[in-house]
Amino acid sequence: MKGLDERSGEIFRRIVESYLGTGEPLGSRSLSRLLPMSLSPASVRNVMSDLEDLGLIYSPHVSAGRLPTQQGLRFFVDAFMQVGALSDDERREIDRQVNPGNRDAPVENAINGASQMLSSASRGAGLVITTKSDTLLKHVEFVRLSPEKALVVLVGDHDEVENRIISLPAGTTSSQLVAAANFLNAHMSGLTLSEASERVERLKETIRQELDQLSSDLVERGLATWSGSEEGRPARLIVRGRSNLLEGVDDIGNLDRLRMLFDDLEKKESLSDILNLAEGGQGVRIFIGSENTLFSLSGSSLIVAPYKDSDERIIGAVGVIGPTRLNYSRIVPMVDYTAQLMSKIAGKNR
Incomplete structure (x- = not known):
């Protein structure tokens, strides 16, 4: 100044x-x-x-x-930028789109609603990063597909179902698949994935005593299928409104930069990087152009804020990514309120 x-x-x-x-x-x-x-x-x-x-x-x-x-x-x-408070009407509209009154609805509904809302309210793409730490295990099952492959079925506490295919050690029998699933359901039901992984570590001696080597291996594989990364790291990125980023692109250079951005969004390691950016400070953070090292080659700006569970642990982030001429003063309070709302929803679902 x-x-x-x-x-x-x-x-x-x-x-x-x-x-x-x-x-x-x-x-x-x-x-x-x-x-x-x-x-x-x-x-x-x-x-x-x-x-x-x-x-x-x-x-x-x-x-x-x-x-x-x-x-x-x-x-x-x-x-110079003045960030005003959202009006009551704006808050009600965000509430309606993110949490439409069904208290028993899974967090998944709020995640999709938040990403769609942030997309429609900005010139950019709305994104939500979610970890699996807010999902409580309800049931695990191993379904043999072939002698070398099995489907691991995980059911969450709100009946979300996810499937993963794993490779089986040579000689694995159907009874060993059942034994591994029974052990997981007996000892891990009601825990988050990170809590279940910790319990497996503590129960390694019990696992060896109760199960044979192949079944013990399956217990760890069954959890590692969803963990996929270090504890607390994000598992999934939901992006809505990529088409918004294509509007007004009228030259090859800008189109190439967008391709770089889309490629970056597809990379698994991007999820951890975005969450690290959100965790780096309190509230909403703004990264303009090359300040945003994750997407610097595309020249994109990122507005992002973390959301937490009832124990004040950061379990995800919400934000908007788009061109540098984003309407920062309008988007910042929306991202901030959406993050607060997601924290409340995640806390209720714990």
Whole structure:
């Protein structure tokens, strides 16, 4: 702020707000008509030149208007952006889409509702990351598919059903599959996956005493099928509204950057990285362009906030990813409220 007087600040703010609204450069003649003070286009150009020297704006073409740089957008978000509270109507609409009144509905419904709502409310894609730590085990079953393959069926406490195929050790019998499933159901029912994994570690001696080697191996494989990563790491990414990101893409360069973004979203390791970004601070975090190291090559911005369970453990994140000209002041309070709502829903379902 030290390099900006009131006049420079107003011109800079108008350039950024025009960019966020239209994506187009703003010229000195148009700016002079918008300003509350009387300034000629020549005077506006002089101020623009100073703002360029500060690295806050740039000219995309010769004789064109000005656009904010990435540094300028960060400066605007930190120094100028006013984030207001959501209205009662906006809160009710988010409640309706994320948690439509069915208290017994599984968290899965809220996850899908939240991602869809954030997508429709922004120019970007709505995303929700969810861990499996908020799912309580109800029943596990092994179904043989062939001598070398079996289907592991997991039923959650809200009757969510997920299936995974695992390879079987040579010589595995049907009775060993039953024994492994019976052990898991007897000792792990009512636990989260992370809690069940911890219990397996504590019961290793009991497992060896009660089961043979192959059945013991199946017990660990059955849990590892869903864990898939370290405790507390995310298991799934729900993205809605990818088509929003394609709107207004009119050149090959931007299309290539979008392809990079879509590729990044498909990578499993991206899930842990996004959650790490959300965990790095309190409340909503904003990453603009290359600040977002996960998607820096695509030039995308990410607005993300964590949500927690009733024990205040971070179990996921909600957010919006899109172009750098996202409507930050509108999206930030929506992401914040959605994260709070997801925390309440996750707490009720524990």
